[in-house]
Amino acid sequence: MKTVIYYFSGTGNSLVLARGLATRLGADEPVNLRHCRGREIQDDADRVGIVFPVYAFGPPQLVVRFLNGFSTAASYVFAICNCGGSPGSALRFAAGLLQRRGIRLAAGFSIVMPSNYLPFGGAPAVERQQQLFLAAGKRLDRIGELVAAGVVMAPEKTSWLPDWFSHAVYRWFVAGMKKSSRKFFVTDQCTRCGLCEKICPVGNITLTDGRPQWGERCEMCLACLQWCPAQAIAFGREYRGRRHYHHPDVAAADLM
Numbered sequence: 001m002k003t004v005i006y007y008f009s010g011t012g013n014s015l016v017l018a019r020g021l022a023t024r025l026g027a028d029e030p031v032n033l034r035h036c037r038g039r040e041i042q043d044d045a046d047r048v049g050i051v052f053p054v055y056a057f058g059p060p061q062l063v064v065r066f067l068n069g070f071s072t073a074a075s076y077v078f079a080i081c082n083c084g085g086s087p088g089s090a091l092r093f094a095a096g097l098l099q100r101r102g103i104r105l106a107a108g109f110s111i112v113m114p115s116n117y118l119p120f121g122g123a124p125a126v127e128r129q130q131q132l133f134l135a136a137g138k139r140l141d142r143i144g145e146l147v148a149a150g151v152v153m154a155p156e157k158t159s160w161l162p163d164w165f166s167h168a169v170y171r172w173f174v175a176g177m178k179k180s181s182r183k184f185f186v187t188d189q190c191t192r193c194g195l196c197e198k199i200c201p202v203g204n205i206t207l208t209d210g211r212p213q214w215g216e217r218c219e220m221c222l223a224c225l226q227w228c229p230a231q232a233i234a235f236g237r238e239y240r241g242r243r244h245y246h247h248p249d250v251a252a253a254d255l256m
Ligand SMILES: Cc1cc2nc3c(=O)[nH]c(=O)nc-3n(C[C@H](O)[C@H](O)[C@H](O)COP(=O)(O)O)c2cc1C
Pocket: 008, 009, 010, 011, 012, 013, 014, 015, 052, 053, 054, 055, 056, 057, 058, 082, 083, 084, 085, 086, 087, 088, 113, 114, 115, 116, 117, 220, 221, 222
């Protein structure tokens, strides 16, 4: 059975999960959605998986655009979202977009990984990160079994959070993305290495004298900030000093 796994990742968590699942299902290297931008995607897989991080209880806009242009003849389509604690209704939102394309989301799973969202307080301590990786590995084992068996189930969501609330928070987040992206700035610690420009999944960063400037297409994935080797990029003065994060088993080049 041919399985194709698509993923989007700002800081590596989704890539690690996508790769872990690919190994368990005997699939090829997962496809990075940053390379599918602006194209209608059609594949010839029997089984398709989509792995993405949760942004404000919903999927990243890059994933939304992908789903809006996606077609497949696969008989089994599943999704895995990952989040710092609460997926809200992200999977149900993705299921709705797929439904509009005539595709049924057979199953949707959520996994907790270390949070990369500085406004929520920065990344957890390294010890806690290790615990989360261990738990995620066990969860992937189970998800791998369910997917291999072709189990059909309703997409998981945060049990206490009504859909309307998730959707309201998500709409507010998406409406404010352009404004939020103006909070990025670079400090004198910048070494002009240019990694931020390369890691941005939507080409939203240009370099002036080697230092980043942000345009208006920010996805808010925080990759520029989290991968900066000099920790020279900040998102609002109030969040400076918070613990940065990217998955320890992923290199920036893996995401480019
Ligand atoms: C803009 C933004 C919004 C986020 N919103 C949520 C959220 O609503 N709930 C949550 O539990 N985690 C949230 N997170 C944390 C990420 O979903 C989580 O760290 C994820 O594992 C990151 O995956 P990645 O490394 O593949 O980018 C958010 C992160 C970002 C950057």
